[in-house]
Amino acid sequence: MIVKMKKLTLLCTPAQQEQTLNTLRDLKVVHVEHVQAPEGSELETARNHQLYVQRAKEVLSAHPEADPTGKDADQLVDTVWELIHREKELKETLQSLEHEHARIAPFGEFDPRELQKLNANSLFAKLYELPLKNTPDAPEGVSLSEISRNKTISYVLAVGRQEFSIPAHEVRLPDQSHSELHRHIEKTKKALAETEAEFLQYAGDRALVEQIAGNADDRVRFLEVQQGMGAEESFIYLKGFYPADREADIEAAAKENGWGYTFERAVTKDNPPTLLRNPKWLDPIKPVFKMIGVLPGYKEIDVSAIFLLFLSIFFAFLIGDAGYGMLFIALSLFGKFKTRGNKAVQPTFNLLMIMSACTVGWGVLNGTYFGINYDILPAPLRELSSTWLIAGGNEDLARNRIMFICFSIGAIHLTIAHIWGFIRKINSPACLCDLGWLCTTWSLYVVVLNLVLSMTELTVVVGIVLGVGVALVTLGLILSKEISGLITLLLDVISNFVDIISYVRLYAVGAASLAIAQSFNQMGLDAGHAASNVMPSIVGGLIAALIIFFGHALNIVLGAMSVLVHGIRLNTLEFSGHANVQWSGIEYKPFIKIN
Numbered sequence: 001m002i003v004k005m006k007k008l009t010l011l012c013t014p015a016q017q018e019q020t021l022n023t024l025r026d027l028k029v030v031h032v033e034h035v036q037a038p039e040g041s042e043l044e045t046a047r048n049h050q051l052y053v054q055r056a057k058e059v060l061s062a063h064p065e066a067d068p069t070g071k072d073a074d075q076l077v078d079t080v081w082e083l084i085h086r087e088k089e090l091k092e093t094l095q096s097l098e099h100e101h102a103r104i105a106p107f108g109e110f111d112p113r114e115l116q117k118l119n120a121n122s123l124f125a126k127l128y129e130l131p132l133k134n135t136p137d138a139p140e141g142v143s144l145s146e147i148s149r150n151k152t153i154s155y156v157l158a159v160g161r162q163e164f165s166i167p168a169h170e171v172r173l174p175d176q177s178h179s180e181l182h183r184h185i186e187k188t189k190k191a192l193a194e195t196e197a198e199f200l201q202y203a204g205d206r207a208l209v210e211q212i213a214g215n216a217d218d219r220v221r222f223l224e225v226q227q228g229m230g231a232e233e234s235f236i237y238l239k240g241f242y243p244a245d246r247e248a249d250i251e252a253a254a255k256e257n258g259w260g261y262t263f264e265r266a267v268t269k270d271n272p273p274t275l276l277r278n279p280k281w282l283d284p285i286k287p288v289f290k291m292i293g294v295l296p297g298y299k300e301i302d303v304s305a306i307f308l309l310f311l312s313i314f315f316a317f318l319i320g321d322a323g324y325g326m327l328f329i330a331l332s333l334f335g336k337f338k339t340r341g342n343k344a345v346q347p348t349f350n351l352l353m354i355m356s357a358c359t360v361g362w363g364v365l366n367g368t369y370f371g372i373n374y375d376i377l378p379a380p381l382r383e384l385s386s387t388w389l390i391a392g393g394n395e396d397l398a399r400n401r402i403m404f405i406c407f408s409i410g411a412i413h414l415t416i417a418h419i420w421g422f423i424r425k426i427n428s429p430a431c432l433c434d435l436g437w438l439c440t441t442w443s444l445y446v447v448v449l450n451l452v453l454s455m456t457e458l459t460v461v462v463g464i465v466l467g468v469g470v471a472l473v474t475l476g477l478i479l480s481k482e483i484s485g486l487i488t489l490l491l492d493v494i495s496n497f498v499d500i501i502s503y504v505r506l507y508a509v510g511a512a513s514l515a516i517a518q519s520f521n522q523m524g525l526d527a528g529h530a531a532s533n534v535m536p537s538i539v540g541g542l543i544a545a546l547i548i549f550f551g552h553a554l555n556i557v558l559g560a561m562s563v564l565v566h567g568i569r570l571n572t573l574e575f576s577g578h579a580n581v582q583w584s585g586i587e588y589k590p591f592i593k594i595n
Helices: 014-027 041-061 073-107 112-120 178-201 203-227 244-257 280-292 304-319 322-338 343-366 379-384 387-393 395-424 431-453 460-479 489-502 505-534 537-579
Strands: 005-012 031-033 124-131 142-149 153-160 169-171 236-243 260-265
Touching: 005 014, 005 244, 014 203, 014 244, 041 073, 041 203, 073 142, 073 153, 073 169, 073 178, 073 203, 112 124, 178 203, 236 244, 244 260, 280 304, 280 343, 280 537, 304 322, 304 343, 304 395, 304 505, 304 537, 322 343, 322 537, 343 379, 343 387, 387 395, 395 431, 395 489, 395 505, 395 537, 431 460, 431 489, 460 489, 489 537, 505 537
Parallel strands: none
Antiparallel strands: 005 236, 005 260, 031 236, 124 153, 124 169, 142 153
């Protein structure tokens, strides 16, 4: 659920400011909102230092573990920055040398100083790139010597006793010869390798640099809060939000430290942060919200449970293979075992376990195991499948039944959104809108089944229900004075129809995944059989196994991408649009000390 927030205004004297902020930071409860934009030279210096240390941490994090050097913190960061600058300069030098080396490579080995001497003695020598097609003529008295050529260009040395010019690209003389450039390139590469080796020496100090970076973050955060406080003649103050159930802690600290304070309810114009506090069984959905960067607004609804339930269902339909599901379960168990001491990553593996279990269940009902043809599955596995879904081998009927389930899931999904909206708005005329959308959703669901699957008839009752739904939505918009909604009402009805149809993607992607798996299975068997005719059987078997393995690996990657694209979309767009969840939440970040 979304935790109820209240507003805090806290007052103290300027002399108390630092102590007040330190105490507040220890409370770990107030989400501070700046009264004024934080600024000042001290804050600017702290931010620059934060970037300085953060860059040093990023560089060291890329290297393997090593023993600490024992250097103190400031000296360590300065040394790492010297290496960063040295590495940057060497890379720029190397890039410049390699570019120059490639530029003069077609002209072979020569000493540019010798050509410069000729120019000083009134014998002019120049390098040109002449096109092989429509080659320009050399001026009178100019001798051309071709050094090399490719398919389109001739690289030549032009020599004359007088100043001349050829209408073609003249190549600037280098400062160094080809061999000298090569030596400098090798020297620069060696210096880069030595710099890399020095970086490795400090890789063991990564933990110390991370601590320094954390301290720098703390300092910036402290100064931002300090500089963002409001000020009057005799006192300063800050504003923020806090969970209502922590009010007693703030009140006790205020009385102990002599602060002035006010507690207020959050009103309509306020924009409190969102703090989700759910049962432990909903923890698996948190990594998804974090990955896609969404959070419901404070005044919206917490859809964590619905999101978890339907994402698991969507995952099962999109992957659709019991074999893949069992593989994912095994990988999840292995991951949980390897990270058993890291509580932060456990919800991610738990989520994969839940979704994989749903995938196994759906794959078993469909008789799908690594894309193996249903007819050659072992009898026990065939008996576990659903005869209704398999439809006696009638592929068209089986397809229509799965599509029927997809459309039904969509209608139920959207229905939950509007029931939720109706309950939340029960004391407002706006609840009529959700009641109306319930009617339109189910009448349009019947229309979809008729148009796509020919499973229903469009009777007068369907039209009446649709009309009643539109009328209720219209009435709700008028009574709640949302007149602008009337302008887009027709488009919204069409969008409702499209949203129901969009759930067919669950079938389409799942069917495509099955087709890919079956195709690679057949390709592998055919290639293995062909190879076995001219090679030892073991070679043919190995070729078949490699093709099948590659095919299923590719299919799994595509399946994972489809979950990100389709499974999450149906929750964050279709469902959320009907539930009026705009994901406008501001993350609750209490003022705390990290290190």
